[in-house]
Amino acid sequence: xxxxxxxxxxxxxxxxxxxxxxxxxxxxxxxxxxxxxxxxxxxxxxxxxxxxxxxxxxxxxxxxxxxxxxxxxxxxxxxxxxxxxxxxxxxxxxxxxxxxxxxxxxxxxxxxxxxxxxxxxxxxxxxxxxxxxxxxxxxxxxxxxxxxxxxxxxxxxxxxxxxxxxxxxxxxxxxxxxxxxxxxxxxxxxxxxxxxxxxxxxxxxxxxxxxxxxxxxxxxxxxxxxxxxxxxxxxxxxxxxxxxxxxxxxxxxxxxxxxxxxxxxxxxxxxxxxxxxxxxxxxxxxxxxxxxxxxxxxxxxxxxxxxxxxxxxxxxxxxxxxxxxxxxxxxxxxxxxxxxxxxxxxxxxxxxxxxxxxxxxxxxxxxx
Numbered sequence: 001x002x003x004x005x006x007x008x009x010x011x012x013x014x015x016x017x018x019x020x021x022x023x024x025x026x027x028x029x030x031x032x033x034x035x036x037x038x039x040x041x042x043x044x045x046x047x048x049x050x051x052x053x054x055x056x057x058x059x060x061x062x063x064x065x066x067x068x069x070x071x072x073x074x075x076x077x078x079x080x081x082x083x084x085x086x087x088x089x090x091x092x093x094x095x096x097x098x099x100x101x102x103x104x105x106x107x108x109x110x111x112x113x114x115x116x117x118x119x120x121x122x123x124x125x126x127x128x129x130x131x132x133x134x135x136x137x138x139x140x141x142x143x144x145x146x147x148x149x150x151x152x153x154x155x156x157x158x159x160x161x162x163x164x165x166x167x168x169x170x171x172x173x174x175x176x177x178x179x180x181x182x183x184x185x186x187x188x189x190x191x192x193x194x195x196x197x198x199x200x201x202x203x204x205x206x207x208x209x210x211x212x213x214x215x216x217x218x219x220x221x222x223x224x225x226x227x228x229x230x231x232x233x234x235x236x237x238x239x240x241x242x243x244x245x246x247x248x249x250x251x252x253x254x255x256x257x258x259x260x261x262x263x264x265x266x267x268x269x270x271x272x273x274x275x276x277x278x279x280x281x282x283x284x285x286x287x288x289x290x291x292x293x294x295x296x297x298x299x300x301x302x303x304x305x306x307x308x309x310x311x312x313x314x315x316x317x318x319x320x321x322x323x324x325x326x327x328x329x330x331x332x333x334x335x336x337x338x339x340x341x342x343x344x345x346x347x348x349x350x351x352x353x354x355x356x357x358x359x360x361x362x363x364x365x366x367x368x
Contacts, residue, residue, distance in 0.1 A: 014157030015272025016281035019263035040187035040253015042289025053278025061263025090246030113354035116338025122319025132309030143310035210348035
């Protein structure tokens with residue numbers, strides 16, 4: 001079914017599930033370790049998906065901010081610290097959008113660095129995917145075969161078949177017995193102390209900014225231009241939407257959120273082409289948060305890892321393939337520097353290393 005520029009089909013449904021590998025593990029950690037209310041977390045990410053789909057009319061992913069999520073989960077932050085981190089990100093990205101700073105940063109970021117971030121992200125996804133598939137290589141191989149066979153099937157697209165397969169496996173393992181509808185649960189109002197804004201910035205916020213700038217803003221904008229060259233969605237718009245959703249979400253129990261190149265690659269790979277995919281995903285998340293809030297963490301945690309791993313592996317391979325767009329020569333050095341440093345430390349440092357390599361090589365060439 002198509003309504004205007006929005007398409008609601010099995011392929012859009014499949015595409016909407018393409019970035020579950022990013023969302024599910026961090027959502028489980030936020031809920032089970034940090035104590036975030038599942039209703040608030042899922043309802044707010046669902047609303048963010050629906051509004052983003054309506055605003056952009058494209059499948060722009062909504063993902064957890066990874067540095068903040070990893071630090072918060074590993075250090076067992078209390079919910080108010082997480083809400084404070086989200087609010088601070090909202091203020092920062094609104095300011096960066098209003099001042100057009102990100103436009104200037106994107107303007108002097110070379111393509112070799114952008115492609116390097118994509119390659120590094122693909123490698124990281126592939127490594128994590130192999131670890132998840134390691135739980136059952138047979139199931140992982142079957143799932144990879146299903147993806148290759150059904151990826152472009154309009155009636156039984158791969159991601160839909162794999163999610164259904166995972167639910168069937170959980171059923172036969174007897175893992176669905178504790179999952180039930182306990183009645184509607186809505187997010188409540190939440191708050192934090194002003195001092196926690198600064199504490200969260202010191203703990204993870206400052207480290208999150210360059211990663212969001214590189215992966216969630218600049219590289220995502222580049223991929224949008226690659227997939228939909230006729231659409232004008234740039235870094236300023238992505239900065240604005242990142243700011244708005246993080247200003248609102250913390251007061252209703254949501255986690256810090258951003259866009260993401262890996263999520264966009266996953267959604268596109270599995271069939272998402274319009275904002276209908278975001279609306280479908282957001283509706284699913286709203287339903288899960290409202291109806292299954294008390295058991296959703298167990299549902300996510302028990303879902304067969306090799307299925308998610310197989311999906312992530314092929315998306316990672318697709319991202320690595322973007323490196324082929326760089327020709328051999330001077331551009332190869334900053335790409336390699338970006339990839340190596342990203343893999344050894346993180347993508348924020350990789351971005352900085354690639355920029356230094358690009359302009360350093362350029363200066364040496366001019367000196368000669």
